[in-house]
Amino acid sequence: MDCIQQYYHEITDQKVTVCHKTKRVYKHLVDTIHHPGVFHFDEEKANCAITFIEVFCHLSKGKTGGQLMELELWQKALISAVFGFVDDTGLRQYREVLLLVARKNGKSALESAISLYMLIADGESAPELYSVATKRDQAKVVWDEAVRMVKKSPEIHKYCKCRVGDIYCSINDGIYKPLASDSNTLDGLNVSCALIDELHAWKDSNLYDVVADGMTARQQPLIIIASTAGFIRENIYDLKYKQAEDTINGYDGITDYVDDRFLPIIYELDDKEEWRNPSCWQKANPGLGTIKDYQQLAEKVNRAKAGHKDVKDLLTKDFNVPETSSQSYLDWQDIKNTTTFSIAELKPRYGIGGFDLSRTTDLTSACVIFRIPDDSHIYVLTMSWMTEDALDEREREDKVPYRKWIERGLLRICPGHLIDYHMIADWFAEIQRSYDIYLYKVGYDSYGAGYLTKEMTETYGEHTMEIVIQGAKTLSIPLQNLKAELRAKNVIYNNNPILAWCLANLRVKQDINGNYQPCKNRSNKTRDDAALALLDSFTAYLRNMEDYLNII
Template identity: 40%
Template sequence: MATDPRRKRQALLRRMVREAKKQAAPEGPHYLEQYCVLVLTGKLIACQKIKLLCAMLLDKIRHPEKYTPYVFDLEEANRHITFVETFCRQPQGRLGEPIRLELFQKARWQAIFGFVHQATGLRQYKECMIVEGRKNGKTTEIAAMEIDLLVNDGEGAPEIYNIATKREQAGKAFEACCNMRQQSPELAGAIRKRQSDLYFAPNMGFIRVLASSTNSLDGLNAHGILIDELAAIKNRQIYDDMKQSQSARQQPLLFSISTNGFVREGIFDAQYEYAAGVLDGSIDDDTFLPWIYELDKREEYPKEKYWIKSNPGIDTIKSREFLRQMVKKAKHDQSFLPTVLVKDFNLKENAQSAWLTWAECSNPATFDIAFDYCIGGFDASESIDLTAATALCMRLGDPHIYRRSMYWIPQAVLDLDAASGNRRERDSLAYSQYVKRGLMRAVPGNKIDKQVILDWFCELRDEGLYTLYIGYDPWHVDDSLLARFKGEFGERCMIPVRQGTYSLSQPMKDLKADLGAGHVVDNNNPIDKICLLNTEVKSDINGNIQPVKSNDPRRRIDGTVALICAYKVLQDKMDDYIRLNKEAPIND
């Protein structure tokens, strides 16, 4: 039986820790090896993901025979660092001073540029993802990387693009490039500032700004793509298109630096999960280099010794005293705490107004179990909104609640986005991808016929899963639809769930506890998670709660409402559900 790749990666970490303690890094410009040894021996506190990466990189340096055809070329690795520290100047703050990369920056630059194919000399790593706390020098580093790729990478007519969610954000790094050029006599003489770009005549290359709202990317031939604040980009299409634009280049580089953010289930989360897979060995991609600086546990944030885990530039680039002030404020201001946890420590959190934390919304567990009975719930839209339905199942002696969901969207909504060339689908979510994956269905026309909900529960019945009761908001259900449901599932099947604190407060509090305990298993459905993340609460003077939408109409909560309706009915009808399960044992 093949060894689990995650176990192999953990074994490699343990072995390289032992080796690092026995064999110190050599003196001189072996920055990557020095950094890896410091991390693995515990002299430099680092998170688990950085330890895994350092173990792999140190093994590649010291045991190159295992990683053919790639080798580590120290001279090539340092050529790029030397260029930056010789010609680039600080674009802000200490204007004009030479840039001096910190050890952690030199280590990752050596990793990016130092591993090359032993026959062709071409770079191994085509993409580098960096996640670090804010104010660790990312804008300056991006600008230096852009100029290096333009002038010093040996590429003919290199096209270098700076990308962010808005042109203004992308323009910050571009402005830093312009300032860096202006502060350096050598660069100012070699690089020409044109109206829309920086142009290097000797190789006919340029640096240019792109925003994620750009519609047409045809004809681009990118050599370098620099993404500032990946977590703020809500639609992954520009990432996918720009990545494809590098296909004609021999050694392109896509370089992204970002803090974590509050936009969930977007390109950042997808890339983060991909990076985590590369690090733990579950994903095999030897061209992707992830540097993920983060706290390992939420409880670490008040302890200063752990701050370096997510802030590698603390004390040299980022002010420790300023971070102290932020943490102190967060301890006394719970509405500010999520911002500090996300932006300074790269933890996944929701805004304070949210009903649930990120951890409560996230359960990666999956199931493949056949059930006989379920309790249903749905939230029917008025016209063009989403419609959601869910089915909850339980097993005797098992505290878990197993959830299946379906969502519907009008086909006209998807068609309108496609016809207009809108790069951001409705609500900035990948609805068309969810339809392809079978998590959502597109309904012909421009509004949703509520009959689709009944049809779905009938499909479950045809599979052998019979719906005993269905919770629903009576505000959105007319007598005709109600009669059709009763005709299919019996006169007593439909249970109205009034939307207010009296009906929903206690079920919501109990559901929150079950979600926090990991008892609700939804096969890691991204739409379920998004709806939970979007849900906010309104409280009365007695602390009773009910769900509410945020002021942002794009933040859909339809799946949450369907879940709450089903959960309340499950609580109220638990005795019936258990009795039927005893009479007809559930199939595994």
């Protein structure tokens, strides 16, 4: 059995503990092995890279310094995925890999070993490899480790010469250099492989774009990004993490987003509070107990619990929890619910509305939630709007099937470049007219809602409209209760892909008291509007639950 399937079996047999994202990726890889399409798995190519590393690459630091690398199964599975999936001509499928793993799990040594394979044995003519970072000292971390590996291996040293600023391979005229943004060699790159270390420290995407643009002449270029988590600033790290989430969600059908060239391998906690539970530590630390010392991590955790160590640094670097600004609030396992309902069968009488407004590029969304007697489920109807002028750009950049959603009646288009708030009021009226559902309350964010609020008040009465202040004091408990209801599969939303996508995009931040509030993502590719509309509706529901349940 190949290493990918071995690793997945250990995951499913609970011999190793991984996060939901890692499990979903390896399930996808195993499915591809059994059901190949454009790409298939070549175990011989996968094993070639593994064998090279274990036969020729020596470790240089710590208790194993001087010894040959003995790859762990999680490392072999990763290498097998990178080098084993090919098309019918033998060219690699994956051109970019994101490995997110906590510190001290051997990622730099792994990068260095892979770089030497790419330099010597990948079959590329005159390969150009670069260890890339914004500063030269950081760019040399992986490169210096590769230099030490060359010097410790007589076989590699025979063909590779370590010079002041590069490693030269005489077999194929290959070259391997550290590259920083202040380098004078950024122009004219013909990159075959780039190794990017600690992407979280990058403040913009300029250097990444230069490297990616330098790969266009290669048939099977490879970018390997290995990083710990960072403090979110909406920089290149956060964009790549979002790309990883979208790719993984595409495996499960949450969206139609497909990126066959990008491989996300993410080791992180599923929930922030899991740092207190030793049985969960391996989720972010696949090398725990072997590469990374278990006792040292336990001591760090104990110091953090006692207030003697910065918890934020521990969470970010040892458990890959992005800290300070925002974090994903819901996991796909929380969100996923394929149950559907028929209003004609349920015959609800009263509902609670909510809406989240935009003017131009964002979605505008509205929803109605309702309960029926002797049923604990919360049922959700939702609709979203987008401007006609923004449709082409949004579909291209957001990489979600807006036009398919329009065809399915889940998204409506407003002519021109501005959202027409009359259409939101008309939708609520349509719900009442079509399904005989009367609005008992409507929760809303008052910012920018003056006109719509006036129209809704004239239609449904002032007592119906309830302002939902968008702060932690108001929303922390509704957020936590909504998450609990979603996890319990009590929220039935007719498997609406727009709402599911927006829930997956929902980011929150915590105040000093541990209270949550939504935090609007500054990325212009992230939409959470349908989730916020649901949250406003759910908040109004919680405020009025006793009275509401009495009238249904």
